[in-house]
Structures are given as structure tokens and as C-alpha cells.
Amino acid sequence: MTNNELPALRWGIVGTGLISSWFVADLTIDRANRGANHTIQAIGSSSVQKGQEFASQHLSGHTPTIYGSYAELYNDPNVEIVYIGTPHAFHKQNALDAIRAGKHVLCEKSFTLNEREAKEVFAEARGYNVFIMEAMWTRFFPLVQKLRQLIHVDKTIGDVHRVWCDFGLPKDIASLPITSRYKDPALGAGSLLDIGIYSLTWVILALESNLRTETPQVLATQKIVHHVDVATSVLLNYPDGRQGVATSTFASKTPANFCRIEGTIGSIVVEGLAASVPTSFTIQLRNEEPQKYEFERPGRGFYWEADAVAIDIAAGKTENDIMPCDETIRIMHLLDEIRRQGGAQFPQDLE
Numbered sequence: 001m002t003n004n005e006l007p008a009l010r011w012g013i014v015g016t017g018l019i020s021s022w023f024v025a026d027l028t029i030d031r032a033n034r035g036a037n038h039t040i041q042a043i044g045s046s047s048v049q050k051g052q053e054f055a056s057q058h059l060s061g062h063t064p065t066i067y068g069s070y071a072e073l074y075n076d077p078n079v080e081i082v083y084i085g086t087p088h089a090f091h092k093q094n095a096l097d098a099i100r101a102g103k104h105v106l107c108e109k110s111f112t113l114n115e116r117e118a119k120e121v122f123a124e125a126r127g128y129n130v131f132i133m134e135a136m137w138t139r140f141f142p143l144v145q146k147l148r149q150l151i152h153v154d155k156t157i158g159d160v161h162r163v164w165c166d167f168g169l170p171k172d173i174a175s176l177p178i179t180s181r182y183k184d185p186a187l188g189a190g191s192l193l194d195i196g197i198y199s200l201t202w203v204i205l206a207l208e209s210n211l212r213t214e215t216p217q218v219l220a221t222q223k224i225v226h227h228v229d230v231a232t233s234v235l236l237n238y239p240d241g242r243q244g245v246a247t248s249t250f251a252s253k254t255p256a257n258f259c260r261i262e263g264t265i266g267s268i269v270v271e272g273l274a275a276s277v278p279t280s281f282t283i284q285l286r287n288e289e290p291q292k293y294e295f296e297r298p299g300r301g302f303y304w305e306a307d308a309v310a311i312d313i314a315a316g317k318t319e320n321d322i323m324p325c326d327e328t329i330r331i332m333h334l335l336d337e338i339r340r341q342g343g344a345q346f347p348q349d350l351e
């Protein structure tokens with residue numbers, strides 16, 4: 001297929017923070033084997049000046065329309081899909097507003113603050129018959145797809161029975177302003193929704209061959225500082241004895257950022273889980289040389305999820321098979337239960 005024959009999508013970007021800068025950089029990168037063509041059609045920001053600065057810094061050579069409000073972007077007829085890159089607490093309203101303007105939606109993780117909000121958003125999307133997906137980009141990495149094939153189809157390390165994953169991001173919560181999305185519970189602050197969701201995702205992807213069909217028992221504890229979970233530890237216990245340990249922390253200066261998968265005849269270690277996508281994992285079978293699998297990755301790798309979205313929309317689908325709405329609801333349900341046991345609360349939980 002030539003590039004001209006690929007699905008094409010015109011994106012409106014809401015929020016001009018860190019993730020939006022990474023996302024647009026990846027969508028506009030020159031790469032081989034692209035699955036779709038992406039245009040950054042518009043930027044929606046709290047001010048035109050901020051939007052212009054974002055475009056000149058991250059979209060040189062491109063000419064997106066810049067809006068000083070999100071509402072104008074939702075109403076732009078040239079925007080086909082809205083990418084939501086705002087703090088967790090705004091995802092629900094941003095998504096509802098985009099949906100009601102008839103736009104498809106790709107919304108950053110964590111999808112909403114809790115399961116109740118997620119269900120509300122998905123119900124609205126169904127009503128408007130638009131595509132919607134949580135931007136859990138990890139699930140779209142070729143590395144993850146290969147890992148799952150080796151574990152669950154080829155059974156390379158036998159039956160997987162234990163998985164550990166740790167993801168940390170050093171943050172000195174005490175010294176951050178109360179307006180920081182890492183500190184303000186009303187913005188959905190805390191390690192769990194920010195990075196613990198990755199640990200949980202890696203553990204689930206490694207332990208479950210049939211995603212969405214299992215309900216592990218959850219045991220969780222959280223360290224709460226300034227009303228925010230600075231560390232969360234979760235044990236997932238499956239009825240047949242499989243165990244997963246998912247941890248996240250803002251408190252460690254040297255977090256491990258790894259996933260270790262243990263099977264009956266060997267193990268796999270994925271390293272470098274922090275901000276960029278891991279580019280390799282190593283399989284160790286008993287009495288054999290370790291075998292390393294390496295993966296190419298121009299940029300950061302946000303185009304894999306974006307390509308999948310464009311392909312789905314071109315095919316007339318309203319959700320994605322790798323990250324369907326039910327899976328987001330299951331994850332939000334687990335996050336709610338972890339916070340219920342651990343003690344981290346958002347004011348919006350009480351609404």
C-alpha cells in the first residue's frame with residue numbers, strides 16, 4: 001500500500017502540556033512502515049499565545065489552527081478526532097464535550113478519575129456513535145505484542161505463574177505547588193493513576209492470556225502524603241494461584257522500572273519501563289544462554305496507537321480490539337478498588 005492509500009485522520013489536540021508535545025512529535029515524525037497518515041489539524045489551549053508557542057516549538061513546518069479555547073476546537077468541522085492531553089480530572093468533561101460535538105476521541109490514561117465517570121463517557125460515545133479509546137499506548141507496542149505471543153501462544157517460558165512490575169517517577173510532592181497535577185487530588189494526583197496504571201497493565205498483559213475474562217482478587221496498600229498516594233503496592237491474586245505484584249512510586253530516587261515474568265521453565269525481564277518505550281526484553285531458560293529480543297523505535301512510539309485508531313475509524317469501528325471500552329472499565333474498576341483499600345480519594349469520588 002502506498003502512503004496515499006493509507007487511512008488518514010485529522011487530529012485536534014486539547015491541552016498543550018508534556019504528553020501533547022510527545023504525541024504530536026511522534027505523529028509528524030518521518031517513519032517507515034506507517035499504518036496511517038496523520039494531520040495535526042488544530043490545537044486547543046487555554047490561550048492562543050500558549051497554543052502558538054506549542055505549535056512553533058513542536059510543530060515546525062506544520063500549520064494547525066490555533067484556538068484559545070477547547071470549545072472552538074470541538075466545533076471545528078475540519079477536526080475529525082480529539083486527542084485529550086489534559087490532567088485526569090478533566091478527561092470526563094473534555095471527552096463529553098468532544099463527543100457532543102460529534103468528534104471521535106482518543107483520551108489519555110488514566111481514562112477518567114473512576115469507573116463511574118468512565119461508564120458515563122462511554123455511554124455518551126455510544127449514543128453519538130463515535131469512536132472512543134483510552135490512549136494506553138503500551139498495549140500497542142510491537143514489543144508487547146511479541147511478548148504476549150511468546151508467553152501465551154508459544155509458551156516459551158512454560159506456564160506463567162508470577163509477574164512483578166515496578167514503575168517509579170521521582171517527585172518531591174512537598175515542594176510542588178498545590179496546582180500541580182501531581183499534587184492536587186482534585187486533578188487526580190497520585191502515583192497510581194499516573195504510573196501505577198502501567199505496572200498494573202504490564203502485570204495483566206503478562207498474566208492473562210484471555211484479557212477481560214478474569215477477575216483477580218486485589219490486595220492493596222498506599223502511602224499517602226499531602227492526600228496523594230506517593231507509593232502504591234498491589235497484589236493481584238488469581239483463582240488458580242497466579243500472582244502479580246504491581247508497584248508505583250513518586251518517592252524513590254532510583255526506581256527499578258522493570259517487569260519480571262516468571263514461568264514454569266524460565267523467565268523474562270523487560271527493562272527501561274520509564275518515560276520511553278522499552279526497546280528490548282531478555283528470556284532466560286534454565287541452563288541456557290539468555291536470549292535478547294530487540295525492537296526498533298523512531299521517536300517514542302505514540303504512532304502505533306494512533307495508527308490503530310485511524311485504521312479502526314476508516315473501517316467504521318467505534319472501539320478498538322486491543323483497548324476496548326470494557327477493558328478500560330475493568331481497569332478503572334481495579335484502580336477504584338486499589339484506592340478504596342489504600343485510602344487515596346478524589347473529591348469527585350463523592351459526587
Ligand SMILES: NC(=O)C1=CN([C@@H]2O[C@H](COP(=O)(O)OP(=O)(O)OC[C@H]3O[C@@H](n4cnc5c(N)ncnc54)[C@H](OP(=O)(O)O)[C@@H]3O)[C@@H](O)[C@H]2O)C=CC1
Nearest residue numbers: 015016017018019020045046085086087088108109110194
Ligand atoms: N502516555 C504517556 O506516556 C503519558 C501520558 N500522560 C497523561 O497525559 C495527561 C496530561 O499529562 P501531562 O501532559 O504530563 O500534563 P501537563 O500538566 O504537562 O499538561 C496538561 C495540559 O492540560 C491543560 N490543562 C487544562 N487545565 C489544566 C489545569 N487546571 N492544570 C494543568 N493543566 C491544565 C494545559 O494545557 P492548556 O493550557 O494548553 O489548555 C496543560 O498544559 C495525563 O492524563 C497523564 O497521565 C502524561 C505523560 C506521559
Ligand SMILES: O=C1OC[C@@H](O)[C@H](O)[C@H]1O
Nearest residue numbers: 109169193194195274275
Ligand atoms: O504516562 C506517564 O509517563 C511518563 C511520566 O512522565 C508521566 O508522569 C506519566 O503520566
